Amino acid sequence: MTTQDQLSAWVREFARQVTEHRDELTALDSAIGDADHGANMARGMGAVVEALDANPPATAGALFKQVGMTLVSKVGGASGPLYGTLFLRFGTAAGEVTELEAAGFAKAFRAGLEGVVARGRPEAGDKTMYDALAPALDALDESLDGGASLGDALRAASAAADAGRDATIPMLARKGRASYLGERSVGHQDPGATSVALLVAAAAATLG
Amino acid sequence: MKKLINDPADVVVEALRGMAAAHPGLRVDLENRVVFRGDAPVQGKVGLVSGGGSGHEPMHGGFVGRGMLDAACAGEVFTSPVPDQMVVATEGVDGGAGVLHIVKNYTGDVMNFDMAAELTTAKTGVEVQAVVVDDDVAVQDSLYTAGRRGVGTTVLLEKIVGAAAEQGRSLAEVAGVARKVNERGRSMGMALTSCTVPAAGRPTFDLPDDEMEIGIGIHGEPGRRRVPIAPAKEIAEMLVEPILADADFTSEPVICFVNGMGASPLLELYLMYGEVATLLERAGVRIARSLVGPYITSLDMAGCSVTLLRADDDLLGLWDAPVDTPGLRWGA
Numbered sequence: 001m002t003t004q005d006q007l008s009a010w011v012r013e014f015a016r017q018v019t020e021h022r023d024e025l026t027a028l029d030s031a032i033g034d035a036d037h038g039a040n041m042a043r044g045m046g047a048v049v050e051a052l053d054a055n056p057p058a059t060a061g062a063l064f065k066q067v068g069m070t071l072v073s074k075v076g077g078a079s080g081p082l083y084g085t086l087f088l089r090f091g092t093a094a095g096e097v098t099e100l101e102a103a104g105f106a107k108a109f110r111a112g113l114e115g116v117v118a119r120g121r122p123e124a125g126d127k128t129m130y131d132a133l134a135p136a137l138d139a140l141d142e143s144l145d146g147g148a149s150l151g152d153a154l155r156a157a158s159a160a161a162d163a164g165r166d167a168t169i170p171m172l173a174r175k176g177r178a179s180y181l182g183e184r185s186v187g188h189q190d191p192g193a194t195s196v197a198l199l200v201a202a203a204a205a206t207l208g
Numbered sequence: 209m210k211k212l213i214n215d216p217a218d219v220v221v222e223a224l225r226g227m228a229a230a231h232p233g234l235r236v237d238l239e240n241r242v243v244f245r246g247d248a249p250v251q252g253k254v255g256l257v258s259g260g261g262s263g264h265e266p267m268h269g270g271f272v273g274r275g276m277l278d279a280a281c282a283g284e285v286f287t288s289p290v291p292d293q294m295v296v297a298t299e300g301v302d303g304g305a306g307v308l309h310i311v312k313n314y315t316g317d318v319m320n321f322d323m324a325a326e327l328t329t330a331k332t333g334v335e336v337q338a339v340v341v342d343d344d345v346a347v348q349d350s351l352y353t354a355g356r357r358g359v360g361t362t363v364l365l366e367k368i369v370g371a372a373a374e375q376g377r378s379l380a381e382v383a384g385v386a387r388k389v390n391e392r393g394r395s396m397g398m399a400l401t402s403c404t405v406p407a408a409g410r411p412t413f414d415l416p417d418d419e420m421e422i423g424i425g426i427h428g429e430p431g432r433r434r435v436p437i438a439p440a441k442e443i444a445e446m447l448v449e450p451i452l453a454d455a456d457f458t459s460e461p462v463i464c465f466v467n468g469m470g471a472s473p474l475l476e477l478y479l480m481y482g483e484v485a486t487l488l489e490r491a492g493v494r495i496a497r498s499l500v501g502p503y504i505t506s507l508d509m510a511g512c513s514v515t516l517l518r519a520d521d522d523l524l525g526l527w528d529a530p531v532d533t534p535g536l537r538w539g540a
Contacts, residue, residue, distance in 0.1 A: 034286060034427060035408065072323060076287045081319035119319055176315045179353040180429060 002105055002150065002207050004098045007060055008052060011067055013202040015045035021198060028191040032178035037079060037191040044075035044083070060100055060108075064091030078176055079192065082116055082129065089115030102150040102208070106140050113137055120175065127171035127178060127185065129192035136161035136200045151208030154200070161200040165193040209409045211508075216406040220262045220282055227269060231534050234272055240296045241282045241289070243269040248278050248301045254373040254382045255279070255301030258310040258366060259294065260317055261286040263405070264426055267363060267504045270535030276370035277310075277533075285405050285507070286427045288316035294324030299332060306335035306379035308386065310366060312358025313342035337379055339386035341365060343393045343515070345454045346423030346432045357425045360467050360515030361393030363503045364527075367536060371529035385526070389517065394454050396423065396447045397513030399469060400437070403428045403506050422446050426469075426506045440476070444483035447514040452491055455518070461496035463517040463527060464488065468502035471510040477501065480512055488516075497527055503535060 018025070018041045026038030048070045057063040064087045072084030093111035094100060100108065113133055116122070122130035139160035143153035166189070173185035213219050221238060228236035235244040242259075249255060258268040259281030268280035278301035283289035298307050307328075311321045318340060325336040341358035365386055372385045399421040402411035405428070412428035415421060420443075423432025438446075451457075466481040468474070481500050488495060496519060504513075519527065530539030 034429070035412075036287060040287070073290055073292045076283055076290045076320065077316040078288075078319055079316075080290060081316075081323050084323075119322075120315070174353065176354055177427075177429065180347055180357070180425070182348075182353075 001102070002100045004058075004060065004063070006207050007063055007100070008056070009206040010203050011052065011063070012049060013206045014199050015049045017198040017202050018042050018045045018195060021194075025191050025195055028189055028194055031188045032173060032181055032185045033191060034077075034177055036077065037195065040075045040077055040079055041083075041195055044071045044080065047074040059096040059098055060094040061091045061096045064088070064094060064108075067091075078120070079195075082120055082192070085115040085119045086112040102144055102153065105150065105207070106137070106144055106153075109140065110137050122175055125171055126175045127168045127173040127190045127193075128175050129190070129196045131168050131171070131190065132161045132164035132193035132196040132200070135164040136196070149208055151204070154204040154208055158197070158200045158204040161197040165189065165197040168193045209404050209406070211404070211406060213406055216409070219406045220284060223262070223265075224269070224282060227534070234534075237296065237300075240293050242293055242297045242300070243272045243280045243282070244297070244300055245272055245274070245278050249303040250278070251303045252305055253303050253376065254305045254379050255298070255303060255307040256310060256366070256370060256373055256382075257281070257294065257297045257301055257307055258362075259283065259289045259297065260312055260314075261288060261427070263403075263507045264504050266535030268366070271363070271366050271370075271533050273531070273533030274540065275374050275529060275531035275533070276366055276536065285407065288314065288320045291320050291324040291327055294321055295328050295331070298324065298328045298334060298336060302332070302334045306337065308369070308373070308379060308382055309336060309338040310362070310369065310386065311338055311340045312362055313340050313355050314357065315354050335379060337383045339365075339383055339390060341390050343390065343395045344425065345394050345396050345450045346425070359397060359426055360395035360465055360504055360513050361390060361517060363467070364393060364463055364465060364499070364515065364517050365389040367531060368523055368526045370531065371526040374529065385523075389523065392455075392518040392523075393515060394451045395513050395515040396450050397425070397431075397467075397469065397511065398422045398443060398447060399424045399431065399506075399509050399511035401471065401510040403470065403509035405507065420511070424506075424511065426504060428506060428509065440479055441483050444480060444487055444514075447512075448484055448487045448491075451514065451516055452493070457488075457493045457516050457518050458491070460518050460520055461494045461524070462488070463497045463499065463519050463524075464495045465499040465503075465515040465517070467504055467513045467515065469509040469511040469513065470502055470505035471508045472502075472512055474501065477512060484514055496524055
């Protein structure tokens with residue numbers, strides 16, 4: 001069971017981690033993209049926290065829709081629509097409730113992943129955020145099905161996200177600007193998979 | 209970094225303020241960073257909206273006006289605008305005949321325009337169609353890339369499609385002309401130097417004095433290959449050959465466009481045009497119209513690109529139609 005306060009804390013913790021890792025995300029993006037992932041995500045999540053302070057949403061649905069719309073409006077590039085869609089779909093699936101059971105949380109998160117897939121059409125191995133997010137949510141479902149608590153399941157999901165992030169290093173990019181580099185994209189960790197690992201780590205740190 | 213700027217963070221909005229002052233015929237929404245035709249929305253006309261990252265001037269804001277775009281959204285330097293801007297632009301140019309989005313094929317641009325079309329249609333019911341420009345032969349078009357980038361053909365497309373909309377053609381017809389231009393246009397570019405993004409403060413890549421990049425895009429990204437600097441004659445071959453290898457340009461006349469990347473003077477661009485024209489004549493390609501100058505730039509990069517567009521009578525007629533924008537103006 002997660003409460004409205006815990007869900008807000010997750011969002012704030014993600015903002016904190018993105019800001020802390022801003023330079024690392026930008027450095028990763030300099031190697032295979034256009035050097036703005038850290039700055040854009042930090043700016044977007046900064047705006048998300050400002051909106052939370054100014055106008056605290058009453059339900060999980062309202063919270064994640066607000067997060068999603070703010071990211072769509074503030075981030076730009078590909079990350080804005082992708083993260084924005086993730087949170088918008090999360091919010092729609094969560095619904096107008098103030099508490100989420102573990103199964104409802106996992107279902108909402110998966111709806112977010114499906115939004116990312118609909119928006120960017122990534123496949124496993126394309127070297128994108130999908131390569132960290134999909135294994136994380138598989139691990140989350142599997143742990144919950146096995147009777148784990150949400151906290152334990154999220155720790156398993158976070159480990160799977162980290163492993164998925166690391167697995168992007170030898171991949172050849174097939175989506176986004178990195179794909180223009182062809183073979184030259186091999187050997188670099190994907191910045192989107194890196195920020196997704198922070199999102200899941202933030203969930204493990206604040207929920208359950 | 210030596211640039212004519214104040215704070216690097218304010219470059220885009222301050223440039224838009226200057227555009228508004230220089231061109232009173234335009235309406236510039238500084239808050240949303242959208243350049244509108246002064247008389248938008250034009251009732252009964254299909255509205256044309258484009259946009260993209262800044263740093264490619266005069267594209268797109270400089271192509272707003274009668275006979276070309278109705279609105280252009282300016283993103284941060286080399287970063288796609290956000291859907292909010294595109295929604296404002298789309299609503300502002302809707303004259304009851306629908307709106308066409310002209311989108312260059314970059315992942316961010318495509319996704320943001322996609323979201324904007326969904327949001328606008330859900331909110332107002334305006335019919336929105338989109339055409340994605342992907343004409344850069346330097347990128348292999350395959351399942352393994354994001355697809356070809358949108359480059360030089362975008363300029364020719366905005367002019368031609370603008371004329372079609374001005375004639376009162378329907379949204380379906382205007383979108384059809386846009387797709388036809390994209391299918392028939394191909395480009396290839398090269399860089400003598402990198403460019404410097406104001407917020408970054410130093411060149412995006414290092415290019416020694418005796419080397420050049422062949423097959424670059426318009427964002428300072430590395431090209432297909434790095435080779436020793438060569439005479440213009442050989443550079444022209446490196447640009448024209450891959451274009452002619454990619455599509456047939458002998459069955460109909462072409463519009464030939466030699467574009468400057470920002471820092472190369474017209475003297476060199478005309479010299480390059482001469483070399484390109486010689487090569488085309490030798491290959492049996494007949495030039496019907498030409499365009500030479502910096503129209504789709506990459507900040508202060510030195511270099512050029514070549515675009516060929518195979519044109520039938522309809523496309524040539526639309527090319528010749530009057531246009532009145534800060535960046536292109538004839539017959540007006």
